Amino acid sequence: MKAAAFMIIEQGTPYENGAFIPLSSRKTIIGRKSKENSPDIPFQNIHISREHAAIIQHQSGEFFIEDLGSKHGTWLNRRPLTANQQIPLRNSDNISLAGGLIKFSFTLTSLELTADLVPMGHAATPKEFQLNPIRQELTVNGAIRVFSEKEFKCLEVLLNNHSQFIYNDDIKETVWPERKHSEDSTPDVTPEEINALIYRIRKKLPECLSIENIRSRGYILSIQDIT
Numbered sequence: 679m680k681a682a683a684f685m686i687i688e689q690g691t692p693y694e695n696g697a698f699i700p701l702s703s704r705k706t707i708i709g710r711k712s713k714e715n716s717p718d719i720p721f722q723n724i725h726i727s728r729e730h731a732a733i734i735q736h737q738s739g740e741f742f743i744e745d746l747g748s749k750h751g752t753w754l755n756r757r758p759l760t761a762n763q764q765i766p767l768r769n770s771d772n773i774s775l776a777g778g779l780i781k782f783s784f785t786l787t788s789l790e791l792t793a794d795l796v797p798m799g800h801a802a803t804p805k806e807f808q809l810n811p812i813r814q815e816l817t818v819n820g821a822i823r824v825f826s827e828k829e830f831k832c833l834e835v836l837l838n839n840h841s842q843f844i845y846n847d848d849i850k851e852t853v854w855p856e857r858k859h860s861e862d863s864t865p866d867v868t869p870e871e872i873n874a875l876i877y878r879i880r881k882k883l884p885e886c887l888s889i890e891n892i893r894s895r896g897y898i899l900s901i902q903d904i905t
Contacts, residue, residue: 682786683700683701683733683785684698684699684701684784684786685698685699685701685719685773685784685785686698686699686782686783686845687781687782688781688783688847690721690723690775690779690780690781690782691721691723692720692721693721695845695848696842696843696844696845696848696896698785698843699719701735701741704734704735705732705733705735706732706733706734707746708721708730708733709721709726709727709728709729709730710726711728712728714728715728715729721775721780723780725777725779726748726776726779727746727747727748727750730746730748730752730775730776731743731744731748731752731775732744733767733784734764740766740767741784742766743759743764743767744762744765745759745760745761745762745763747762748776750776750777750779752773752775753774753775753777754767754771754773755771769785769786770784770893770895771783783895785893785895806818807837807901809830809833809834809838811830811834814826814827814829814830815830816837818884818886821884823883824882825879825882828854829875831852831853832852832853832875833879835848835852836897836899837899840899840900840901841899841900842898843892843896843897844896844897844898844899845895845896846872846896846897847864848896849872849875849896849897850865850867851864851865853867853875854871869894876889876891876897886902887899887900887901888900888902
């Protein structure tokens, strides 16, 4: 089974959190765009070097990451990289640039799954679905379903971005903001808690809505024909 490689953005302008960026070249340069320089994946941050890092695919098919002598550094799974040394990448590795100002993960997935992985944007909620945040209700063609506070918060972010990948950390930030230990930290929520929340939501959803777990890194809510 052939595999495709992606970056999943967690933080970094101009991209949406959860955006998928395919790594289709043998060498992909990550950096800051300028008049003289246009990297393959540009970020808008003054602390990112013009040619900050590169993701390289060898003839064997393996992927490597290399810091290109950047001023503010590259981290792989919270460990700083030595400049100009290629380090092998594994599925779900976490990468950050410039002390965490830019964050993304490296993902390998089968080509059969890539059709479902689209960049996260600003999808509109279809008119057939009405969310009431005061009553914490979802109305589908006149039928009302009631959710708990946390169930509704999770459903709201999934439905408002339907057909698009929502990262687990986005769900944590939305549903459990009280679990944050500091302003920059991720809420302390276990995978089991997220799974249990999604399970309860699924039980209340109509058949036209489905929530899919994507490699335990996040979820996609899909809408089927409701006619």
